[in-house]
Amino acid sequence: MKNFELFLPTRYQFGAGVVQKVGAEAGKLGRRALLVSGKSSASRSGLLATVETLLKAEGLFVCSLGGVDPNPRLSTCVAGARLCKEHAIDVVVAVGGGSVLDASKTIAALALDGGEPWDFFTGARPITRALPLVGVLTVAATGSEYGPYAVITNEKTGEKLGTFGEAIIPRVSIVDPSLTFTVPARHTAFGAIDIISHHLEAYLACEEAPLIQDELTEVVIRSVIAHTGRALADPEDLEARSCLLWANTLACGVFMAGRGAMRFDAHAVEHELSAAYDVPHGAGLAVILPALMRWRAEKDPARVERFARQVFGVSGNRPARETALAGIQAFRDWCRSVGAPVTLAELGVPREAWSRHAENVAGTPDGKDLGVAAVMEILSYAA
Amino acid sequence: MKNFELFLPTRYQFGAGVVQKVGAEAGKLGRRALLVSGKSSASRSGLLATVETLLKAEGLFVCSLGGVDPNPRLSTCVAGARLCKEHAIDVVVAVGGGSVLDASKTIAALALDGGEPWDFFTGARPITRALPLVGVLTVAATGSEYGPYAVITNEKTGEKLGTFGEAIIPRVSIVDPSLTFTVPARHTAFGAIDIISHHLEAYLACEEAPLIQDELTEVVIRSVIAHTGRALADPEDLEARSCLLWANTLACGVFMAGRGAMRFDAHAVEHELSAAYDVPHGAGLAVILPALMRWRAEKDPARVERFARQVFGVSGNRPARETALAGIQAFRDWCRSVGAPVTLAELGVPREAWSRHAENVAGTPDGKDLGVAAVMEILSYAA
Numbered sequence: 001m002k003n004f005e006l007f008l009p010t011r012y013q014f015g016a017g018v019v020q021k022v023g024a025e026a027g028k029l030g031r032r033a034l035l036v037s038g039k040s041s042a043s044r045s046g047l048l049a050t051v052e053t054l055l056k057a058e059g060l061f062v063c064s065l066g067g068v069d070p071n072p073r074l075s076t077c078v079a080g081a082r083l084c085k086e087h088a089i090d091v092v093v094a095v096g097g098g099s100v101l102d103a104s105k106t107i108a109a110l111a112l113d114g115g116e117p118w119d120f121f122t123g124a125r126p127i128t129r130a131l132p133l134v135g136v137l138t139v140a141a142t143g144s145e146y147g148p149y150a151v152i153t154n155e156k157t158g159e160k161l162g163t164f165g166e167a168i169i170p171r172v173s174i175v176d177p178s179l180t181f182t183v184p185a186r187h188t189a190f191g192a193i194d195i196i197s198h199h200l201e202a203y204l205a206c207e208e209a210p211l212i213q214d215e216l217t218e219v220v221i222r223s224v225i226a227h228t229g230r231a232l233a234d235p236e237d238l239e240a241r242s243c244l245l246w247a248n249t250l251a252c253g254v255f256m257a258g259r260g261a262m263r264f265d266a267h268a269v270e271h272e273l274s275a276a277y278d279v280p281h282g283a284g285l286a287v288i289l290p291a292l293m294r295w296r297a298e299k300d301p302a303r304v305e306r307f308a309r310q311v312f313g314v315s316g317n318r319p320a321r322e323t324a325l326a327g328i329q330a331f332r333d334w335c336r337s338v339g340a341p342v343t344l345a346e347l348g349v350p351r352e353a354w355s356r357h358a359e360n361v362a363g364t365p366d367g368k369d370l371g372v373a374a375v376m377e378i379l380s381y382a383a
Numbered sequence: 384m385k386n387f388e389l390f391l392p393t394r395y396q397f398g399a400g401v402v403q404k405v406g407a408e409a410g411k412l413g414r415r416a417l418l419v420s421g422k423s424s425a426s427r428s429g430l431l432a433t434v435e436t437l438l439k440a441e442g443l444f445v446c447s448l449g450g451v452d453p454n455p456r457l458s459t460c461v462a463g464a465r466l467c468k469e470h471a472i473d474v475v476v477a478v479g480g481g482s483v484l485d486a487s488k489t490i491a492a493l494a495l496d497g498g499e500p501w502d503f504f505t506g507a508r509p510i511t512r513a514l515p516l517v518g519v520l521t522v523a524a525t526g527s528e529y530g531p532y533a534v535i536t537n538e539k540t541g542e543k544l545g546t547f548g549e550a551i552i553p554r555v556s557i558v559d560p561s562l563t564f565t566v567p568a569r570h571t572a573f574g575a576i577d578i579i580s581h582h583l584e585a586y587l588a589c590e591e592a593p594l595i596q597d598e599l600t601e602v603v604i605r606s607v608i609a610h611t612g613r614a615l616a617d618p619e620d621l622e623a624r625s626c627l628l629w630a631n632t633l634a635c636g637v638f639m640a641g642r643g644a645m646r647f648d649a650h651a652v653e654h655e656l657s658a659a660y661d662v663p664h665g666a667g668l669a670v671i672l673p674a675l676m677r678w679r680a681e682k683d684p685a686r687v688e689r690f691a692r693q694v695f696g697v698s699g700n701r702p703a704r705e706t707a708l709a710g711i712q713a714f715r716d717w718c719r720s721v722g723a724p725v726t727l728a729e730l731g732v733p734r735e736a737w738s739r740h741a742e743n744v745a746g747t748p749d750g751k752d753l754g755v756a757a758v759m760e761i762l763s764y765a766a
């Protein structure tokens with residue numbers, strides 16, 4: 001295992017009904033809350049009203065910011081930070097999926113900052129402080145509830161970039177699987193693909209991996225595949241929803257430990273596409289991830305071959321490349337079977353835009369190691 | 384999965400050479416350190432001198448307390464707390480295995496307390512505050528580096544009891560596998576058995592377990608068994624030492640999550656024996672754990688049967704009880720193969736003392752659910 005530092009200071013509350021703790025937990029951190037939410041599902045389900053009631057029952061002042069986009073925008077975060085300053089907010093409460101959490105992390109940092117907001121994403125300045133954040137998670141997908149990362153789209157520049165900082169790690173995460181019963185089938189599937197991608201990118205990134213982490217990761221990916229099927233068949237399958245949320249949380253931190261420097265190549269490529277075409281992150285990953293694996297397998301099939309055997313049970317005494325390709329096909333077929341797109345055409349990405357996207361990806365911090373030629377090759381496998 | 388709360392705020396530094404960070408990390412938490420260590424191995428290896436030098440290089444005042452016993456005593460902790468008060472200590476630095484860490488946690492709590500020390504262990508008073516603690520781990524065994532628990536022996540009453548509190552969770556844990564190269568073979572084995580016991584007790588405690596946690600636990604136990612063999616064959620096998628330490632850390636917290644109320648029956652019985660006969664904890668567990676599994680299998684073989692198949696590859700179409708017993712035998716054989724005792728006689732426990740021990744166990748907080756008759760049955764299987 002390679003050296004690593006693990007720092008997971010979030011108070012992580014898991015289980016059906018734990019949303020009831022949100023008032024008490026937020027009340028320990030502040031008296032004046034900004035309640036951040038997404039487009040409409042949390043308000044439609046009544047969850048948002050429940051959280052607001054629980055916060056007010058603890059005597060908290062509540063100011064609301066709804067309408068955070070699935071690919072959250074910098075302008076929304078800037079507006080949220082302005083609200084925090086105007087209303088002397090001292091705790092941010094996020095109700096939603098990864099997008100709402102990422103926007104809330106950014107708001108929490110910008111609320112205590114007076115500089116250029118995009119600096120945190122270009123790497124020009126680090127995040128050193130932020131308001132405390134309580135997250136109420138409603139979708140199993142991004143792992144944002146248990147980590148220091150946030151990804152934001154700058155609608156002025158068309159960039160979608162990530163930042164990180166210990167100050168924006170949620171102080172409390174409320175992970176209640178019953179809140180995910182109402183996640184629509186396609187977003188359940190997209191979320192599952194995002195979970196798999198976090199595990200899989202870490203798994204593929206290593207040349208020589210610690211065996212214990214490989215085997216643990218294989219268990220989790222197999223489990224996500226099995227439980228996604230259950231959740232799609234019965235959206236109120238509590239055990240399936242629980243497993244997806246837990247696998248989601250395990251990805252970021254615990255299961256990446258010891259693998260050495262991480263690469264998030266599929267994320268780097270996908271962020272460019274979801275910024276340009278506003279497609280769901282998990283849908284973009286379903287297209288890019290198999291293509292990335294193909295690119296990897298053509299150079300060195302060993303890791304993908306292992307994935308094929310251990311996760312999809314590809315057997316037989318074939319050359320490593322063939323086994324790897326069979327595994328990639330099985331993964332692509334599974335993505336299609338759960339309703340995800342698997343080609344760039346389905347995402348609306350025209351052939352003539354590829355080189356522009358490749359150059360953009362190669363210009364980002366996460367995509368610079370990949371380079372233009374590799375991105376073009378990956379896009380060609382995703383055609 | 385059952386509801387749970389996970390709170391792991393330790394800054395966890397892992398890898399060969401990370402011991403070099405101890406000065407900087409302790410320096411962030413205090414200026415006056417109590418350096419706690421065990422009998423002699425850390426001083427013999429030069430580690431203790433290295434840590435002291437690193438602390439002093441950061442400008443810290445260092446006061447030392449050596450000689451913590453393998454089953455650490457309350458009187459040692461009281462003496463350590465007195466040193467803290469006398470020297471205005473503001474950070475405790477532990478260098479050792481689980482015993483030194485547990486003693487240091489207790490010292491850190493008693494240093495800010497004026498009441499009856501044993502109250503924290505009988506449950507009469509909770510631990511609410513403690514000095515910050517930096518742990519430098521030298522043995523893969525107890526999981527104490529990543530959790531709120533401490534176990535102490537009261538040499539006046541003959542009791543060995545556990546306590547817990549968020550205040551005594553290490554603020555920093557330095558987990559450097561190269562420090563464990565010098566752990567003697569028998570203590571490597573005892574540590575591995577302790578690691579397995581944490582995973583296995585959690586695994587056995589559930590009637591109906593979340594499948595993802597079961598499969599993850601099976602990977603870890605198989606991995607501990609494999610890497611113990613490697614570490615015994617080559618004490619400087621860095622990957623094997625790394626895996627044992629990581630499996631150790633995963634046990635307490637992450638892999639117990641979602642299993643519902645935990646029971647540590649084997650620990651409850653073993654603590655009575657190691658308090659009375661001063662045997663290493665892992666040696667006691669090697670005797671008690673197979674016996675506990677037998678007791679469990681006679682009532683309901685399903686969980687032990689699963690363990691037998693998944694961890695020891697027991698196969699065939701036999702009744703569940705037979706498969707379970709074959710798995711227990713395989714585990715017992717493995718314990719013996721790594722040099723651990725597997726009978727009460729080897730621990731020096733005479734038959735006539737059983738009923739006294741059973742009554743003592745049943746009188747402890749962890750043993751009260753088990754009761755005298757069950758402990759007697761377990762002891763009989765350990766004969």
